[in-house]
Amino acid sequence: MGGSRECSGRSPEKKPDEGRVAPALRQGPGKLSRSGRHGNVFQKTNQPEERLRLLSYCSGSLSRISTAPRGRNPITRRCDLEDPPVSNSALRVHRWLGATTAVVLALPLATWGWRASRGPAVLQQEEAVLTDPPAVPPPITRTRAARVVVQLETREVLREIAPGVQYTFWTFGGSVPGKFIRIREGDEVEFHLNNHPESRFPHNIDLHAVTGPGGGATSSFTSPGHASVFSFKALNPGLYVYHCATAPVGMHVANGMYGLILVEPEAGLPKVDREYYVVQGEFYTAGPYGQAGTQPFSMEKALREDADYVLFNGSVGSLTGDRALTASVGETVRLFVGNGGPNLLSSFHVIGEIFDRVYAEAGTAVNQNVQTTLVPAGGAAMVEFRVQVPGTYILVDHSLLRAFNKGALGMLRVSGPDVLAVYSGRQSEGIYSPEGAAVQVVPGRAQLARAGTRAERIEFGRRVFEQNCAACHQTTGVGLPPAFPPLAGADYLNADKRRAISVLLRGLQGEVVVNGQTYNGVMPLLRLEDDDVANVLTYVYSQWGNAGHEVTPAEVASVRRQVGNRQPQPDQSHGR
Template sequence: MAFFTHSNLKNWLPGTLGVIAVFALLAIAGISHNRASTATTQVAASTSSPAAQDNAPAKPAANTPATPQAAPAKTAAAPVAKPAASHEDSHTAATPKAAPAAQAPASTTATANPPAAHDHAMAMTPAKTAPAKTAPTPPAKVAQANPVPSAAPTASAANVEGDVVHGREVYKKCQACHSTQPGRNGLGPTLAGIVGSKAGDVPNYSFSAAMKQSGITWTPEKLDAYLADPQKVVPGNKMPFPGLKTEADRTDVIAFLAKANAAPAASGANEAAKAPSAATPAPEPAAQAPATAHTYVSDAKYTLRSGIAGGKMVFIGVGGTIDGKANPILTAVEGQVVQLTLINGEGAEHNIVFPDQDARSPRVLGKGASTTIVFRAGKAGDYLYYCDVPGHRLAGMEGQFLVTNTATPQTTVEADISRDPADMPPPIGKRDPKTVRVDLFTVEMEGRLAEGTTFGYWTFNGKVPGPMVRVRVGDTVDVHLKNSADSNMIHSVDFHAATGPGGGAAALQVDPGDEKSMTFKALKPGLYVYHCATPMVAEHIANGMYGMILVEPEEGLPKVDHEFYVMQGEIYTEAPYGQHGSQEFSVEKLLAERPEYFVFNGSVGAISKLHPMHAKVGDTVRMYFGVGGPNFTSSFHVIGEIFDKVYNLGTVTSPPLHDVQTVSVAPGGATITEFKLDVPGNYTVVDHALARMERGLVGQLIVEGEPNPDIYNGKVMPGMGH
């Protein structure tokens, strides 16, 4: 027909197709509107139904895509409608603080084999990371072999009331076994997304049968009950957690867990607050002691990093009281040895010059490069430091260096947990065997880690290390271990000198507020370590729970003039070395064996500034040295001395070694060293892995008396070493 000629088709076909497209769009819009109306009606009916008040967990929606992530919070919290829901499926879980989020789709990916069962009753569900816009959940007619994991709680979970700051402190006690990161299981399951989740439903984690069969949904009320008495809520669980006894601790840690998993709001203001101010800061008091002849030890240490602040090139303080400050005021006392490290923070070429002190650093090239200079502070006065790369001083890289006549007096307000090395029982000597009672009291307390820095220590008898125990071979040791009612953890003790299960730890796992006892016979003479042996054992040790027991031989040990008790340990904090304030323990750094601090007797300066050892020329000294660890071997050395005798590995039945410079002591090991003092002066005690001095590991033996030029003839310069 002529109608279908090429010219007619050219005129009519586009119009016809356009009309068809319009009708199709109208039809689609109508269908979408009807579906939306139906869904709205069903949601309203569901939320108004009395069944919505039930505490049963919400069932996964079928045949309906998950709510998109960009949807408003109130939409995400509403149950997703089903075209044909059974009576059972119509029930929704009513949580006290927030409605449950839309369910994420079940993963079809094969999961890795779960870790061995921890039997830890803290069975909690992590936030799922699958995006809400992925494929819909399987249709209702498909049988589910396993329950669909709960979705991550919405930001409304953070509305759980409580003191989040205090809750974070309480949570420190949980870090040994748990994390708050989704998918990161440790000895216990991750706590990510706990509020509103179902017990025993964390991917890739093997729960105890008691937890799997509990049927618990972790509402805030249920969490509170569980944290108060885990065994009552989940009978048959075997994890070493006695519960939190105070309502405030429970409420606040629940609030912290809810807050920790809420989506953080990005804030430019927060980043701006972190930027160092270019304004001239108030002078910081001199934080160091007056100059003394401390071999190897600088009196004042500072670290500066080049950077930009307030639109200017500046030096930025790193650590301590100058942390984050632009061009901070540096202080020292006349005659003090000053050590300054310069780090290139942004890549331009820099150096630092103290012209009045005749001190100049090499230039550092490239981001991350660093250099260190050491100089002696001159006469008291107000001086400058700056970068003398052309143009940099004018661009802002200039600060103030104050030298004072005397150091500013310091008041130590933090609890001193460090044990004086002279604090030990007297020698036993020769006597018959008997029963010796040993009382140990485990205390968790905040104590001084360094100047202006505290840490949550776990201790035996309130000090690190714990008390030196002294018995004779053949004695019966009657151990009484009491755990403070204020503790959050079970504690125990393993004596390396004991023969039997756990070195006593198998019989001495003590709940907070309880006390247990056991006895063992001291069969072998020698110097031995003891430590807490409650999981995670490494954390208990790193937090300070170690000490030593000396089992003397029948005839006792040879007499000396002074005995000292020194132990080495590591401390793993979230913040870098030198940060002020209360420091949090880092499980991640512990497991990676990356300590921020190395310490003698529990803290920085414990046996140098706070409790230095004292003796006189002509005295004989015996040092009982052990390594609590938990991870690093020590190369024990006293600078300027040679050990006359070394009872290697802590044995006193083998002949001692003679004329030894350095002794290797493994974690959990010990040694006994003896030497006679011939020359007066300050002797520095170190681990000869000397970089550890920069992280706090140094001690002092101060020897007074007349010079002995036949042995040592030279002028001693303060702060100098070899």
């Protein structure tokens, strides 16, 4: 109909041009005939040169050959009545050549198409689990890399750095150190840094685990109320510090902008029972250690590297009392230890333990049986040890004045049965006196000059306090919880003057409640004269909001007679 019909499989009558190549072939492969279709292209031929042309044309028309319906001319789907179809023999040759060529070329094309359609391997996506110190996210159990999305917020928060002392911390995630990040070697990380709208300053982040300019800092400068996104691949396993790198960098870090990111090796870390997150950092305040109120940052002290506080996890007592780390006898503990700095090195030590394994500087090399490990500013270490005896183990920076006078002290409380074969505890107690003395005491300084006025008594008392009391109770009277109670504003001290005198004369051991908090330490017996006791108590009562009592030598002598304590004789070798 309409001048055309479907081509049949019958042999048509011969035309005068049968046995010759149709004019369309002379026009070149793939060109149309006069009718506008590939009709009458192939005719029966026995000539070699014509067969060669036929093969050439067949290759050029592969796309049409391979899509021809079965049982039809592979080139023409419809034929004009005036253009009869090719012969059956030519059709068979045509189909065989077309099918063979199509298969040969289709296989590699199909393989390429399959690979191209796959594209790069699609990674599983997951949201990173972030934790506040001292908690650590759970170990990674997956066996393949993933695309990990990290959401981290910068916040500037006012909170306690020490009891009664407020400080404005600049933080990652609201805590010091910032959130612990745990990923796996080979992970592709999509990192979102979000600066809270109430922040006053722009911030960014330099992750030491990142290979790239600024460790991410150049891509993450973020103003308050804005967010930045960048990506990186975790190439190297290890434990790494991250910190803010916005100018002035030292000030941002000194205000608490640091944390740790762990890149687990592909095979994972050895299994342990407990994991904890501990980071040391120092703080520089306008007022001295323990001075009450809101303390601003002191750039002058920071430049001198004269820190008022050296702390674990951002505050005095962050790892003591109810916040102490815990474990049970027989368990293995892993500590992820960092040093945010910005200036001081840490000599990290756990009193009463030996580190079974230390990944020095948080690299892959393992050292064994280590007592103290150095952690540089901007560095980290992983330490592992098995706890074998119950008790309280003290974490310190073994630059010990930092521990006992500036706050770098924590606790690990181990519960469980005694293991006497490892540690017996106290077996006996007695007196050691090579010179035959009956009592061992802490020597005091003889009092030769006598105070004539209350002002002189306070000044003499200040000297006695600095020589005998400040190491435990601190120069500001805030003490060192939970061992040494405060003297500043202490209800125990202010309530009973005679009791205070008795403590200095006899010492004190065991639990005592001060301002509602229980302390359990030892106040040693000091061999002080009546004047020394009167002077130091008068000084303490005159300081730090205390009651202002004046204590006289006569009052001290009265209490001494009551408790049966003899006054020491002056030592002429000492003087004021």
